[in-house]
Amino acid sequence: MDLYDFKSHADLGSFAGEGSSSWGWVSADGREFAAIGQADGTAFVEIMKNGKISYLGRLPQQSVFSIWREIRILDDLCIIGSEARDHGVQLPIGRTHNVVVNWDLDYAVAVGAQPRNSTCRSGLIFIDLTDPSHPTSPGCAGQDGYVHDAQCVKYKGPDTRYTGKDICVGYNEDTVTVYDATYKSGVNSTQVIGRLAYPGASYTHRGSFIDQEWMQYLLLDDELDEVDGVITDGIPVTYIVDMSDLTNPKLTGTFKATDFKGTDHNQYVYDGLSYQSNYGNGLWVHDVSPIPDDPTGASVEVAGFFDIYPEDDAVGGIVEFVGTWSHYGPYPSGYVIVNTIERGAFVVKLSSFGKKGSGKNRGRGRGSY
Numbered sequence: 586m587d588l589y590d591f592k593s594h595a596d597l598g599s600f601a602g603e604g605s606s607s608w609g610w611v612s613a614d615g616r617e618f619a620a621i622g623q624a625d626g627t628a629f630v631e632i633m634k635n636g637k638i639s640y641l642g643r644l645p646q647q648s649v650f651s652i653w654r655e656i657r658i659l660d661d662l663c664i665i666g667s668e669a670r671d672h673g674v675q676l677p678i679g680r681t682h683n684v685v686v687n688w689d690l691d692y693a694v695a696v697g698a699q700p701r702n703s704t705c706r707s708g709l710i711f712i713d714l715t716d717p718s719h720p721t722s723p724g725c726a727g728q729d730g731y732v733h734d735a736q737c738v739k740y741k742g743p744d745t746r747y748t749g750k751d752i753c754v755g756y757n758e759d760t761v762t763v764y765d766a767t768y769k770s771g772v773n774s775t776q777v778i779g780r781l782a783y784p785g786a787s788y789t790h791r792g793s794f795i796d797q798e799w800m801q802y803l804l805l806d807d808e809l810d811e812v813d814g815v816i817t818d819g820i821p822v823t824y825i826v827d828m829s830d831l832t833n834p835k836l837t838g839t840f841k842a843t844d845f846k847g848t849d850h851n852q853y854v855y856d857g858l859s860y861q862s863n864y865g866n867g868l869w870v871h872d873v874s875p876i877p878d879d880p881t882g883a884s885v886e887v888a889g890f891f892d893i894y895p896e897d898d899a900v901g902g903i904v905e906f907v908g909t910w911s912h913y914g915p916y917p918s919g920y921v922i923v924n925t926i927e928r929g930a931f932v933v934k935l936s937s938f939g940k941k942g943s944g945k946n947r948g949r950g951r952g953s954y
Contacts, residue, residue: 586868586870586889586890586891586921586933586934586935586936587933587934587935587936588891588931588932588933589635589636589637589920589932589933589934590636590637590638590931590932591638591928591929591930591931591932592630592638592640592929592930593928593929594623594628594928594929595929596640596929597621597623597628597630597640597643597929597930598626598628598640598642598643599623599624599625599626599628599643600625601623601624601625601650602623602624602926602927602929603623603624603650603652603926603927604621604622604623604909604911604924604925604926604927604928604929604930605622605623605624605652605653605654605655605910605911605924605926606622606654606655606656606851606910606911606924607619607620607621607622607656607911607912607913607922607923607924607930608620608656608657608658608663608913609632609658609913609914609916609922610658611916611917615917616631617631617632617916617917617918617920618630618631618632618641619631619632619913619922619930620656620658620663620665621922621924621930622654622655622656622665622911622924623654624646624650624651624652624654625645625646625650626643626644626645626646626654627643627644627654627656627663627665628640628642628643628930629641629642629643629644630922630930632916632918632920632922632932634918636918636920636932636934637932638922638930638932644663644665646667647667651667651668652926653667653668653682654666654667655667655681655682655683655684656684657684657685657686657693658686659686659688659691659693659714660691662714662717664684664686664693664714665684666681666682666683666684666695667681668681668682668697668699681695681696681697681698681699681710682696682697682698682699682733683695683696683697683733683734683735684696685734685735685736685737685753686737687737687738687739687751687753689738689739690737690739690751691714692711692712692713692714692737693711693712693714693720694709694710694711694712694735694737694753695709695710695712696708696709696710696732696733696734696735696755697731697732697733697734698710701730701731704725704727704772705725705726705727705772706727706730706731707727707730707731707732708725708726708727708728708729708730708731708732708755709725709726709727709732709735709753709755709764709766709775710722710725711723711724711725711726711766711769723769723770723771724769724770724771724772724773724774724775725772725773725775726753726764726766726769726773726774726775726777727772727773728773728775728777729755729757729760729762729777729780730757731757731758732755732756732757732762733755733756733757733758733788733789733790733791734755734756734790734791734792735753735754735755735756736753736754736792736793736794736803737751737752737753737754737766738751738752738753738794738797738800739751739752740752740800740831741797741798741799741800742799742800742801742828742829743799743801743829744828744829744830744831744832746831747765747778747831750765750767751765751766751767752764752765752766752800752831753766753775754792754794754803754828756789756790756791756792756805757789758788758789759782759786759788759789760780760781760782760786760789761780761781761783761789761792761805761826761834762777762779762780762781763777763778763779763780763828763831763832763834764776764777764778765778778831778832779830779831779832779833779834780834781826781834781835781836783824783836784836785807785810785815785816786807786810787807787808787809787810787812787813787815788807788808788809788810789805789807790805790806790807790808790809790849790850791805791806791850791851791852792804792805792806792826792852793852793853793854793859794828794854795854795857795859795873795874795876795877795950795951795952796854796857796949796950796951796952797952798949798954799949799950800828801827801828801829801877801950802825802826802827802828802837802876802877802880802950803825803826803828804823804824804825804826804852804854804859804873805823805824805825805826806821806823806824806842806849806850806851806852806861807822807824807849808848808849808850809848810822811846811847811848811849811904812848812904818846819846819847819902819904820841820842820843820844820845820846820847820902821841821842821843821847821848821849821863821866822839822840822841822842822849823839823840823841823842823849823852823859823861823871823882824836824838824839825837825838825839825840825876825880825881825882827880837880837881837882838879838880838881838882838883839882840871840882840883840885842861842863842866842869842871843863843866843869843890843902845865845866845897845898845901845902846901846902846903846904847863847864847865847866847897847902847903847904847908848863848864848904848905848906849861849863849864850862850863850864850909850910850911851910851911851912854873854952855915855941855952856941856942856943856944856952856953856954857872857873857874857943857944857945857946857947857951857952857953858870858871858872858873858874858888858942858943858944858952858953859871859873860912860914860915860921862908862909862910862911862912862923863908863909864894864905864906864907864908864909864910865894865896865897865902865903865905865907865908866890866892866894866902866908867890867891867892867893867894867908867909867923868890868891868893868909868912868921868923868933869887869889869890870887870888870889870890870935870942871885871886871887871888872885872886872887872888872944872945872946873885873944873952874943874944874945874946874947874951874952874953875944875945875946875951876951877946877950877951878946888935888937888942889935889936889937891923891931891933893908893909893923893925893928893931894907894908894909894925894927906926907926907927908925908926908927909923909924909925909926910926911923911924912924915934915935915941915942916941917940917941918934918940918941919934919935919938919939919940919941919942920932920933920934921933921934
């Protein structure tokens, strides 16, 4: 991958630094923007046509500093959640680890809200944004306890029992849990329809369907399996899950996410390519379009990577929480913005594509058409 620009957290208006999440959007006239999470707020930038970062301004934190700040964009709304106490001005339910958006059905979800012994048990807390100035919560799903992250979609896939239904896949520390969220009113009206507990689960962290138009396979990262020594060589692993039967998800294979020791974090799949922020190993991109033909993961190939923490290269990587755990992209231009804990934000692009890249295998289930 090629580097186009870098701005430090200080350049982006922060005096605390400690980058966290990030998200982006494209305006109606084609301009590309990003929101960059920091311990003391959120910086807003535009990525110019030449890949340069233009700092626009910032929204300060609403209470105390927190290194956990998650961001999502829904239409013209920027939704920001944080584990900081009394953070309810930017998200209407206080402390929360993460925020999720169902872009198909236009609602948001808070996950990992604190405390864990609340009525909703830190599960899925649904947020109705019909009136953004007065958001409300119709209900929550606490049956499986704490949800660290989730993906909520209007289901399109092989399990025809659930076609068109509101399905959430929760990453719940030790399981992948599937919810039918068609009914949200009240406490626990949403149904748990399936679970996957896989060997060596240390911290079931986040996942993403390979194809948003045919939701058969998803990719899963476990944040602590390298830290706990489950992965003995310390090189991050991505798990492949067959979701053909939503009531009975199955682990089908794995692939190595990097070539150095480290740990994995947020990954998102676009057009058959998986973009992964892997802490000190930086941003890695894999061509996952072959998975429907080979769900073992043996055919997955590296499409590119960008190292944002070279300090650990001489020792073959370190299993520590340094570097990056979030990015956004690719934009239509092909640019990806990478937020880092220590340094700031990088703009990079896959050198093998003129603009936005795609997987080499095309067709239904592969994410590339």
